[in-house]
Amino acid sequence: MQGKVIVVTGALGALGKVVAETAQSRGARVAGIDHAPAQIPATPDSIEIGGVDLSDAVQAKTAVEAAANHFGRLDGLINIAGGFAFETVGDGDTATWQRMHALNVLTALNTSRAALPHLAASRAGRIVNIGAMGALQAGSGMGPYAASKAGVHRLTEALASEWKGKVTVNAVLPSIIDTKANRADMPKADFAKWVTPQELTEVILFLASDAASGITGALIPVGGRV
Numbered sequence: 001m002q003g004k005v006i007v008v009t010g011a012l013g014a015l016g017k018v019v020a021e022t023a024q025s026r027g028a029r030v031a032g033i034d035h036a037p038a039q040i041p042a043t044p045d046s047i048e049i050g051g052v053d054l055s056d057a058v059q060a061k062t063a064v065e066a067a068a069n070h071f072g073r074l075d076g077l078i079n080i081a082g083g084f085a086f087e088t089v090g091d092g093d094t095a096t097w098q099r100m101h102a103l104n105v106l107t108a109l110n111t112s113r114a115a116l117p118h119l120a121a122s123r124a125g126r127i128v129n130i131g132a133m134g135a136l137q138a139g140s141g142m143g144p145y146a147a148s149k150a151g152v153h154r155l156t157e158a159l160a161s162e163w164k165g166k167v168t169v170n171a172v173l174p175s176i177i178d179t180k181a182n183r184a185d186m187p188k189a190d191f192a193k194w195v196t197p198q199e200l201t202e203v204i205l206f207l208a209s210d211a212a213s214g215i216t217g218a219l220i221p222v223g224g225r226v
Contacts, residue, residue: 001205002027004124005071007064009033009054009111010081014179015130018197019078019204020046026205031067031074033111034081042070054081055102060110064118074118076126076208079108086141097144104148109155116159116167125167126208129156133173133221153219160217168216170207174200175223195224 001023008023010016011032020030029045038050047070052063068074083103085096108129119125131153138146153171160169176182178194203222206212 001209004028004075004208005031005067005073006076006078006208007031007033007067007074007111007115008078008080009107010079011048012036012039012050013080014181015177015197015200016080019080019201022198022201023205023208029071031070033063033067047071054107054111057110057113060107061114064111064114068118073122074115075122075124076128077111077115077119078204078208079111079127079129081107081111082130085144087144088141089143092144097147100144100148101151104145105151105155108152112155112159112169116163120163120166124210124213125163126212127156127159127167127169128204128207129169129171131156131171131173131219133175133223136173136221156219157217164216168207168212170212170215170218170220172200172203172207173219173221173223175221175226178224193225195222195226199224 006023006028008016008020011020012034020032024030032048033052034050038048049063049066052059054060087096112127129152132149134142135146135149156169156171174195176194178191178196200222
């Protein structure tokens with residue numbers, strides 16, 4: 001990560017914070033984009049761009065351009081921004097499906113489109129998306145979320161094909177991530193089986209590194225011990 005300029009969306013969330021902090025600790029300069037307000041002032045090595053709705057293409061492009069202008073270039077984009085909903089198909093609401101599509105697919109699509117010209121100018125342009133193991137075979141109540149994450153999988157493959165030789169595009173597919181929110185939602189679960197944010201971060205940053213130059217279009221399960 002030394003010397004890389006990395007954009008992390010959802011940077012103020014549980015996973016995004018770990019990714020951004022770990023990347024910085026390994027020498028990267030990081031632009032964090034989030035819907036929440038920015039928390040710290042910009043420095044030569046980092047910038048937070050808050051209050052951004054990445055499901056809006058104009059806002060996504062403005063945020064990415066702000067990051068590129070701050071650092072002078074971009075080498076990697078890690079699309080973490082997203083959301084989750086548990087709702088059965090029969091008892092659910094169409095609005096939930098639309099919200100999941102906006103939070104998970106459109107955020108990654110819009111940010112990737114905005115970043116790709118900058119990433120193609122890098123000698124090692126990288127995009128890493130967050131898919132889901134639960135999108136490989138959806139269980140009861142997982143329809144809206146799984147459908148949206150399946151869209152992220154297909155977006156990853158399409159971009160990898162379209163930008164082959166210029167930018168690598170891959171996705172990690174976590175199971176349940178061990179976060180405070182997930183523990184609160186599932187207090188009787190065996191947390192030791194879940195993948196930790198740091199474990200997932202290691203795979204994400206590998207895919208964003210020079211060492212992963214030969215990998216593109218991959219959907220990599222990171223299932224912890226489930």
